[in-house]
Amino acid sequence: MEPWLFVPGNYNGRIGVIWETCTACKMCVNICPNDCLHMTTELRVDVLDNAEGEYDGYGAELEVGGYAAKFREEVTEELESFDLITAHSAPPSEWKFAQVLDLSGDTATVRWNDSGQEEILAQSELRTADNQIVSGRIDIGRCMFCGLCMEACGFTSFFMTNEYDGMSGFTRQDLWFDANRTRVLPSVHQEAVDGELAKRATKERDKRAKAAAKAAKAAEEGA
Numbered sequence: 001m002e003p004w005l006f007v008p009g010n011y012n013g014r015i016g017v018i019w020e021t022c023t024a025c026k027m028c029v030n031i032c033p034n035d036c037l038h039m040t041t042e043l044r045v046d047v048l049d050n051a052e053g054e055y056d057g058y059g060a061e062l063e064v065g066g067y068a069a070k071f072r073e074e075v076t077e078e079l080e081s082f083d084l085i086t087a088h089s090a091p092p093s094e095w096k097f098a099q100v101l102d103l104s105g106d107t108a109t110v111r112w113n114d115s116g117q118e119e120i121l122a123q124s125e126l127r128t129a130d131n132q133i134v135s136g137r138i139d140i141g142r143c144m145f146c147g148l149c150m151e152a153c154g155f156t157s158f159f160m161t162n163e164y165d166g167m168s169g170f171t172r173q174d175l176w177f178d179a180n181r182t183r184v185l186p187s188v189h190q191e192a193v194d195g196e197l198a199k200r201a202t203k204e205r206d207k208r209a210k211a212a213a214k215a216a217k218a219a220e221e222g223a
């Protein structure tokens with residue numbers, strides 16, 4: 001079927017954010033003339049904690065009292081066909097979150113946030129999560145689609161998509177988009193995400209190398 005409306009390529013449509021690469025610099029927030037953008041934090045798996053292959057192993061360690069996440073296999077199919085850009089609702093959550101109660105050997109005792117139930121499972125099934133990861137809410141009802149926020153973002157995390165759908169509702173609250181409604185899947189912007197991964201992994205690699213050198217020097221001096 002032919003599209004019924006032609007949208008020019010430079011049309012400023014629905015806002016999309018790659019939260020995985022956002023540094024919380026707030027340039028977008030400060031430049032917005034309509035006070036649409038509000039930064040907050042959320043419980044999430046950090047992009048480095050979620051890395052595989054070249055950057056695997058540079059994420060944070062599981063800690064007692066911290067948070068962990070387990071991938072929800074049951075939503076894989078739904079997520080593959082979910083169109084984040086035009087959806088009128090949030091996508092299903094990829095992760096199930098829990099608080100880490102105990103770590104022993106290769107296992108972890110966790111309490112799931114949704115059910116409050118405790119479970120012992122292999123640490124290899126879990127990713128580290130953090131409840132202080134940058135996130136934001138956009139009041140799209142106040143937005144005039146000027147694009148200043150996108151231009152202000154020096155990290156190519158913030159952009160206006162070409163989409164006009166999914167921006168209507170029956171109440172003003174329906175137009176408050178939490179991070180899960182503006183999130184663009186990292187796989188859609190893999191290049192930007194890979195750049196951020198490389199930056200964070202390099203920083204972590206240098207930190208570990210410095211710590212190892214310091215420990216070796218201390219051992220040498222003590223010998």
Ligand code: SF4
Pocket residue numbers: 031032033034035036037142143144145146147148149150
């Ligand atoms: S496009 Fe919307 S959110 Fe961005 S600066 Fe303009 S009014 Fe604010």
Ligand code: SF4
Pocket residue numbers: 017021022023024025026027028029152153154155156157158
């Ligand atoms: S979206 Fe861009 S400009 Fe806004 S806080 Fe994140 S990195 Fe900064």
